Amino acid sequence: ADTAGQLLEPVPTPASTTWAGIAKRFTDTHLAGIPAALKVINTDWVNRLPAVRRRALLREVTIDGDSTDVEVYGRTKQGAAHAYTGALTLRPHIGHWAEAGVPLAADLLGGKEDPRSSVVDLLDRAIGALPDGVEHIRCRWDAGYFAADLAKACITRGIRFAIGAKRTRPLIVAAGQAPDEAWVRAIGMEDTEIAVIDHLPGTWPKDAGIRCIARRT
Structure with a gap:
């Protein structure tokens, strides 16, 4: 039904079974070349x-990392597991170029x-996969990626970063101990304040x- 996309195809879109058969021919060597190919395209x-x-x-350039649970069907589907909602899911794990709206790298977990287990990769x-000529890279990740290894990787690569922190009890206690004068109004958010607090987990570089x-x- 993708009329516009079909006009760009040199041949009609194959049946799903044909597509799956071709996909199985890809080896680790082929897959390793994807970032380099994306770099050429970008x-x-x-x-x-x-x-x-x-x-x-x-x-x-901002790399925006995120994962989400996607419902799938069929009990024999490889890797599928029941999420907290009860739905059978797989978990796409994607790094986007935020300003351009372009996906750069992805895994299906x-x-x-x-997702923290493979986020540095x-x-x-x-x-x-970024194009030639990028001057500065920064990245942001939600709390599902809250890991010291990711922070250390960003520091080693000279990348500015923001990672959502898990709401642990020590973090909440540290936030509660921030003095009133430390809180300032957040830009663009009603009835919201932010403060720098004294909290980093033990394995994070201090x-x-x-x-x-x-x-x-």
């Missing part, structure tokens, strides 16, 4: 943009797999300039 289309837009995109593949920001509404 470099080519960025170079076709007007100069002002191209400079704006390349000045600072099992419904119970922890995802970050490196996302970086590898001397790397990392700060924990609490929000109260």
Whole structure:
């Protein structure tokens, strides 16, 4: 039913069974070349943009990492597991180029797999898919990626980052101990304040300039 997309295809879209059979021919060597291929594609289309837009995109790139549970059907589906909602799910794990709306790297995890276990590899593949000429990279991740290994990887690669913190009891206690004068109004959010608080888990590097920001509404 994808009329517009079909016009771009050199041949009609194959049946799902045909597609799956072809996909099985891909080896680890083929898959390892995907970031390099995406880099070529992204470099080519960025170079076709007007100069002002191209400079704006390349000045600072944000990699936005996220995972979500997607419902699937069939008890024998590999890796599928029941989520807290009761639905049978798999878990896509994607690194997007936020400003351009372009996916850079992705994995399909099992419904119970922890995305933190492979997030550094995802970050490196996302970086590898960025076009030539990027000046600065930053990244942001939700609380599902709250891990010291990711923070250390960003520091090692010279990447500014923000990672959502899990709401643990020590974090909540630290936020409660922030003095009133530490709280300032959050820009663009009604009835909300933020403060820098004294909290980092034990395995996080304490001397790397990392700060924990609490929000109260």
